[in-house]
Amino acid sequence: MATELKQRLLTGNKAMAEAIAQEMTRDPSVFVMGEDVGRYGGIFGATEGLYEKFGSERVIDTPISETAFIGAAIGAAAEGMRPIVELMFVDFFGVCMDQIYNHMAKIHYMSGGSVKLPLVLMTAVGGGYNDAAQHSQTLYATFAHLPGLKVVAPSTPYDLKGMMISAIRDDNPVLFMFHKSLQGLGWMAPIDAAVGHVPEEPYTVPIGKARIAREGRDVTIVAVQMMVHHALAAAEQLAAEGIEAEVIDLRSLVPLDRQTIVDSVRKTHRLLVVDEDYLSYGITAEVAATVAEQALYELAAPIRRLAVPDVPIPYSRPLEQFVLPNPDKIAAAVRQLMAEG
Amino acid sequence: MATELKQRLLTGNKAMAEAIAQEMTRDPSVFVMGEDVGRYGGIFGATEGLYEKFGSERVIDTPISETAFIGAAIGAAAEGMRPIVELMFVDFFGVCMDQIYNHMAKIHYMSGGSVKLPLVLMTAVGGGYNDAAQHSQTLYATFAHLPGLKVVAPSTPYDLKGMMISAIRDDNPVLFMFHKSLQGLGWMAPIDAAVGHVPEEPYTVPIGKARIAREGRDVTIVAVQMMVHHALAAAEQLAAEGIEAEVIDLRSLVPLDRQTIVDSVRKTHRLLVVDEDYLSYGITAEVAATVAEQALYELAAPIRRLAVPDVPIPYSRPLEQFVLPNPDKIAAAVRQLMAEG
Amino acid sequence: MSIPFEHLQWMYETMVKIRTYEERLVEAYAEGKYPVFNIGAGPVPGEMHLAAGQEPAAVGICVHLKPEDTVTAPHRPHHHAIAKGVDLRRMTAEIYGKATGLGKGKGGHMHLFDPATKFSCGGIIAAGMPHAAGAALASKMRGKDWVAVAFIGEGAANQGAFHETLNLAALWKLPLVVVIEDNRYGISVPKALSTAVERNDARAAAYGIPGYYVADNDVLEMYRVSREAVERARRGEGPSLIEIETYRYLGHFQGDPEVYRAKEEVPGLREKDPIRRLREHLLAQGVAEQDMAAWEARAKAAVDEAFAFARDSEYPAPEAALEDVFAASEV
Amino acid sequence: MSIPFEHLQWMYETMVKIRTYEERLVEAYAEGKYPVFNIGAGPVPGEMHLAAGQEPAAVGICVHLKPEDTVTAPHRPHHHAIAKGVDLRRMTAEIYGKATGLGKGKGGHMHLFDPATKFSCGGIIAAGMPHAAGAALASKMRGKDWVAVAFIGEGAANQGAFHETLNLAALWKLPLVVVIEDNRYGISVPKALSTAVERNDARAAAYGIPGYYVADNDVLEMYRVSREAVERARRGEGPSLIEIETYRYLGHFQGDPEVYRAKEEVPGLREKDPIRRLREHLLAQGVAEQDMAAWEARAKAAVDEAFAFARDSEYPAPEAALEDVFAASEV
Ligand SMILES: Cc1ncc(C[n+]2csc(CCOP(=O)(O)OP(=O)(O)O)c2C)c(N)n1
Numbered sequence A, B: 001m002a003t004e005l006k007q008r009l010l011t012g013n014k015a016m017a018e019a020i021a022q023e024m025t026r027d028p029s030v031f032v033m034g035e036d037v038g039r040y041g042g043i044f045g046a047t048e049g050l051y052e053k054f055g056s057e058r059v060i061d062t063p064i065s066e067t068a069f070i071g072a073a074i075g076a077a078a079e080g081m082r083p084i085v086e087l088m089f090v091d092f093f094g095v096c097m098d099q100i101y102n103h104m105a106k107i108h109y110m111s112g113g114s115v116k117l118p119l120v121l122m123t124a125v126g127g128g129y130n131d132a133a134q135h136s137q138t139l140y141a142t143f144a145h146l147p148g149l150k151v152v153a154p155s156t157p158y159d160l161k162g163m164m165i166s167a168i169r170d171d172n173p174v175l176f177m178f179h180k181s182l183q184g185l186g187w188m189a190p191i192d193a194a195v196g197h198v199p200e201e202p203y204t205v206p207i208g209k210a211r212i213a214r215e216g217r218d219v220t221i222v223a224v225q226m227m228v229h230h231a232l233a234a235a236e237q238l239a240a241e242g243i244e245a246e247v248i249d250l251r252s253l254v255p256l257d258r259q260t261i262v263d264s265v266r267k268t269h270r271l272l273v274v275d276e277d278y279l280s281y282g283i284t285a286e287v288a289a290t291v292a293e294q295a296l297y298e299l300a301a302p303i304r305r306l307a308v309p310d311v312p313i314p315y316s317r318p319l320e321q322f323v324l325p326n327p328d329k330i331a332a333a334v335r336q337l338m339a340e341g
Numbered sequence C, D: 001m002s003i004p005f006e007h008l009q010w011m012y013e014t015m016v017k018i019r020t021y022e023e024r025l026v027e028a029y030a031e032g033k034y035p036v037f038n039i040g041a042g043p044v045p046g047e048m049h050l051a052a053g054q055e056p057a058a059v060g061i062c063v064h065l066k067p068e069d070t071v072t073a074p075h076r077p078h079h080h081a082i083a084k085g086v087d088l089r090r091m092t093a094e095i096y097g098k099a100t101g102l103g104k105g106k107g108g109h110m111h112l113f114d115p116a117t118k119f120s121c122g123g124i125i126a127a128g129m130p131h132a133a134g135a136a137l138a139s140k141m142r143g144k145d146w147v148a149v150a151f152i153g154e155g156a157a158n159q160g161a162f163h164e165t166l167n168l169a170a171l172w173k174l175p176l177v178v179v180i181e182d183n184r185y186g187i188s189v190p191k192a193l194s195t196a197v198e199r200n201d202a203r204a205a206a207y208g209i210p211g212y213y214v215a216d217n218d219v220l221e222m223y224r225v226s227r228e229a230v231e232r233a234r235r236g237e238g239p240s241l242i243e244i245e246t247y248r249y250l251g252h253f254q255g256d257p258e259v260y261r262a263k264e265e266v267p268g269l270r271e272k273d274p275i276r277r278l279r280e281h282l283l284a285q286g287v288a289e290q291d292m293a294a295w296e297a298r299a300k301a302a303v304d305e306a307f308a309f310a311r312d313s314e315y316p317a318p319e320a321a322l323e324d325v326f327a328a329s330e331v
């Protein structure tokens, strides 16, 4: 009896666009706003085909006025619309952070729950293609530190679709970070992880649940987005050496699925946290602290962290490659960790 | 032989203003810009008396245009001026974070060191007086996470003066966070810690060195600004019970003096980190992670963290008091920690 | 232009209600804060920005609004809230930090949210403008004739959000009216030290929209230009900008030393008090003193009741601080 | 207005240099990126925004500038950098990510900093405007007659920083000139979908400053209005705003599918090429063909040399990534 698994392969960007299209069809209050989201289809393809399908009334190109249009999304959401608004690169957050942080994230709380803001703020993150200091960041912790936003960062086409649908249906503001390299765009380095099975029918992937991307018994590697794939590649190298790494894809930074992390460390007794964001005061710190609080006695070795070493992202290839974690660096860190205890 | 210690008592705000005045006298390229820094003397008194002394050419009231005037400080600093620019409340960072973060913090790096930005961005932090979600935050980690700025947060009038002089003389951009409650203002709750000995002559306090505010052998409490004073008060309570807490005042978040933290934990074997900022992805995480990396085997008990529990700062007194750490909560956390190991 | 009697009556009564409210708050705020002023003490702690003297800006336009119309206000929001019809009891309870408040005590005086009357405000300069534009956008997308009004101070007209929002609204022909209350100062900074033009109606040209200027806190003129602007918005012809010269009798916030203005400025302004001027107008129109007294009494009663409600309400349970970060969501 | 011969010569030669440079970069950027385009591959990776066609905006004003004057540019910065006199070798080396680059390879094409000529640029829309205002403020505080010029695109004129900076500069009478290059699009969005007014010179009224409009990419008209604006700034009379209608021959960035414009648009624009027009003007003025050929040859030689220098230079050591976050400081 052969089980036939029909693979329907989509790139990350098409998975996102499909999710948005299905929700726009289902719910007339969903619409999209942002720079170049219309005819262009979004610089990173997140809105590909939507303009053709839904027209300029529901897929709205904006001026380069992030404060105004992200703020307008807040105002529209308070009226019961469900806007999806794009901040082209996360690096641009500084021109509109007040709207994101003092309003989008706080109004529900300040209103005692009487004003809901069902909106999705989607934004492209990540480097590795020499776009330098103002266009290559992930800034995961910058957003995860501030209460009031759900913050998700999916790493597969399947999750991109499922979590986008969840984000759109969520009654809270959700910051949806998608990684440029995982969009599967024709003008970026092609990588396998940017293409994957995506069912056609709408489905949701819960926000706040980590995913065990690979099981292992010797060490836990916690990562998100591009670093998950690097961790998986490192795990392959390590497996050949007899080291079985468990890889956790956080998927969601707020809420953070601490239980899955702690459970894994209880099993493996070693922890490496890998991050494409800056090292200090970042994801690696929060995950490490969680384990130091909740599973200290389970640790057979000190916790290790691998992230961008507190420098802006440099432009030149050798410099950028030096600061970004990659499979070799991850594998090396694990080897060192195994040697320590 | 009696040593006479002449105490010259100043409030926090006067210590800051004195530092600025002395540097303005010494160096004609130093000037001050910001909202209400002129005749008003700064909403939190940081520029008290400067307008009278140096006039409107060097103590400049600005429009409510933080992007323009903080950006102008960058442009002026690149020309060799040494601006001190005030962001009235740190909570307003979102309207001008692009200037702070993509430019002020990165230009030195992106220019390969050819452009220096000797400027001080000073800003008021902290709550506890019912100013609610948009006027009560500290946001320490929001800034400390992003490389390129030195970030200081002094807790005594002595350090406010000495670190302000260091910040002005530093050739790098320094974010100087001062705590409203420690300014010693006539319209806030009077607290002893807001007044202290401040020598008249100019002096510097190094940026990047923590201070052991109280020695102790049983537990290390790491804190900054208002939480240092709460920790000291807690330590008094605990001393009466025979628990000797060591209290570390970080003073500087970037650079972070990890050595002093680790050395202390090596001595006390227990760590509590206290923060007026939000819990997750914050200072408490970074300090905990540092110890979990560097002194894991020294720990006799799990690391504990006490901070604002990932909610916006609520307005109403019982709610705000519930979310802010205070001496009682710190003492309780230490007692629990002592019970654990 | 003739103004319907019920509009005149409503504006008068509402101005009296606002003034009474603000004066009552002066007292309530002072409670427990003396002899040594402490901003965090007393039944109404935190910053307090009052609008006594600025009533015409709020009532002159809100008289033209329907419940479905949106209003966003800045840090000095009570006159707008009252003019928009926000429940005075729950608003006052919020200012007292009580569980019965609009935000269950979480928001406070600068963060009043009332979905029932589509009113909101916030403590960040000019940040409410995009929210109003978003409400206007929603109205347009749904084919409604609902309009949105954003109030800001003259100091806020130099913030980036001002420019971005007006461009967006003009471009998309959104039903938005922006009202700038020029009360001479942004905290201590006089308009001449913050604003490169004398009057902000000049800035309408940057967006190709109508700009109006109302001199001397004149509520009847405010009524007139607001009617034009609101009707234009309702017709789907796009946004307008109104600047009104108005007066701030009190400090920027309660406790403001007011070092930046001459001692005689406020008494001079009070001589031109807009409530008294409207009262004189009504008298000249033949309205009876005793009718006005009845309106005044009704306004005062509403204020009394609101303060009593607020005082009598309970504080929220401390642990309630942990609630309401996120809405429960089925996904 | 008569234009000094050496100014005409300089503008012509500089425009040729810019055009040659940008065309050379088209090739260099394409290297290693095909058959399957990959933005991160080849000797010049990352985004690449070229300005072929937009030369008049840069040369028409920079011809009036001194070395002490400041220029800030946006993400499309080469024409401004070349017109300001930035060392072409070190600039090109930076674009190649080499250790000899202006930023030792840390900045790249969008982040060129040259203190020697007071040039800088950056990748965030309108963010260079406040920096230029700050340079102008420093000039004023020190009693210099140095001016600052901020270049932005027409799309950037809708960003908050635009408004805040112009208000500040007008208020403080700073020696600043803002040049808006209207090349019709912000990435894919045409001006009519981003800007509520047809011409941005209309926005000068919002700050009480002179506004100029230069039609049809006319370098001589740009020269004329820029002279007025720069002289006014030098005299201490405050800022001006110039919008120039200009042409972007290439995509927003290299690799842009250009779905948003008709195929015939660019050929149409090229017919009005500003370099050819200036060449014709010079010929009509009696300048000899061979003189111009000599200037052109000199321009091309400079470009050749710069690219050779960049190619021949070494990459930085990887660990250099850890340097230059902070300047060493004695404190
Ligand atoms: C972005 C931002 N910057 C600064 C402040 C601090 N602040 C609060 S009110 C105020 C003055 C506002 O002046 P104006 O807009 O004229 O309103 P008014 O207070 O006169 O009613 C300032 C600077 C703020 N709340 N938000």
Ligand SMILES: Cc1ncc(C[n+]2csc(CCOP(=O)(O)OP(=O)(O)O)c2C)c(N)n1
Binding pocket: A035, A064, A066, A088, A092, A095, D075, D076, D123, D124, D125, D152, D153, D154, D155, D156, D157, D183, D185, D186, D187, D252
């Ligand atoms: C604050 C910000 N928002 C968005 C972007 C992305 N972006 C880069 S260039 C560009 C278009 C700029 O248009 P314009 O100002 O007309 O300049 P042009 O590219 O036409 O030269 C955009 C939207 C950015 N860099 N910064």
Ligand SMILES: [Mg+2]
Binding pocket: C153, C154, C155, C181, C182, C183, C184, C185, C186, C187
């Ligand atoms: Mg004002």
Ligand SMILES: [Mg+2]
Binding pocket: D153, D154, D155, D181, D182, D183, D184, D185, D186, D187
């Ligand atoms: Mg353009």
